[in-house]
Amino acid sequence: MTTGSRLLGELIDSLRCLPGVGAKSAQRMAFHLLEREREGGLRLASALESAMRDVGNCGRCRNFSETPVCSLCSSASRDRHVLCVVESASDLAAIEQATGFRGHYFVLLGRLSPLDGLGPDELGLPLLAERLGEGEIEEMIIATNPTVEGEATAHYIGQLARAAGIRATRLAHGVPLGGELEFVDRGTLAHAFGSRQSLG
Numbered sequence: 507m508t509t510g511s512r513l514l515g516e517l518i519d520s521l522r523c524l525p526g527v528g529a530k531s532a533q534r535m536a537f538h539l540l541e542r543e544r545e546g547g548l549r550l551a552s553a554l555e556s557a558m559r560d561v562g563n564c565g566r567c568r569n570f571s572e573t574p575v576c577s578l579c580s581s582a583s584r585d586r587h588v589l590c591v592v593e594s595a596s597d598l599a600a601i602e603q604a605t606g607f608r609g610h611y612f613v614l615l616g617r618l619s620p621l622d623g624l625g626p627d628e629l630g631l632p633l634l635a636e637r638l639g640e641g642e643i644e645e646m647i648i649a650t651n652p653t654v655e656g657e658a659t660a661h662y663i664g665q666l667a668r669a670a671g672i673r674a675t676r677l678a679h680g681v682p683l684g685g686e687l688e689f690v691d692r693g694t695l696a697h698a699f700g701s702r703q704s705l706g
C-alpha cells in the first residue's frame with residue numbers, strides 16, 4: 507500500500523490480521539489511531555504485546571491465563587462438583603455472561619475433527635479424564651456447539667463421563683442447530699443452559 511510512510515504501511519498490513527478487517531478498514535483504523543487516538547494506540551500496542559507474550563493456557567482447564575492456574579480454577583467460591591465443558595474461551599465467556607453458572611470449566615480449544623488433525627489428545631481429553639478421576643465432579647455439563655462436530659465431541663466426552671460414573675448433561679433446545687454459542691443471545695443461552703438434559 508502506498509502511504510508515503512513505511513511504518514504506516516506496516517501498521518496497515520499488521521491490522522489486517524484481525525478477523526473481518528480488510529485493506530480498507532485497516533487503513534481507516536491506522537489513520538484514526540495516528541490522527542486522533544495516539545494515546546489509545548499506545549495502550550493498545552502495550553496490551554497486545556503483553557497479552558501475546560504472557561497469556562498461555564491454564565494447566566487445569568486450558569482457559570487463557572497468565573498464571574499456571576487461572577483465576578476461575580483457583581477461586582474458592584466456585585462449585586467444584588460441576589464441570590462445564592466448552593469448545594473455546596469465547597464460549598466460556600458467553601456462558602459466564604449469560605448464565606448464573608458458578609461451577610468450573612474445561613476448555614477443549616477446538617472440537618473433534620480428524621480431518622483437521624484434531625483428535626482426543628489435541629482437545630486435552632487425557633487431562634479431562636484425569637480431572638474426572640479425581641472424584642470431585644458430580645455433573646459434567648457438555649456445552650459444545652450444536653454442529654455435527656460439536657455433537658460428535660459431546661458424544662465422545664459423554665462416554666468419558668460414563669466411564670468415570672459421572673452424570674453428563676447437554677444443553678437443551680433453544681440453541682439453533684449449526685449455531686455457535688458465542689453468537690446466541692443471552693436469554694436463549696441462559697434458557698438452554700438452565701434446561702440441560704441428561705445424556706442417554
Ligand SMILES: [Zn+2]
Binds near residue numbers: 567576577
Ligand atoms: Zn483454569
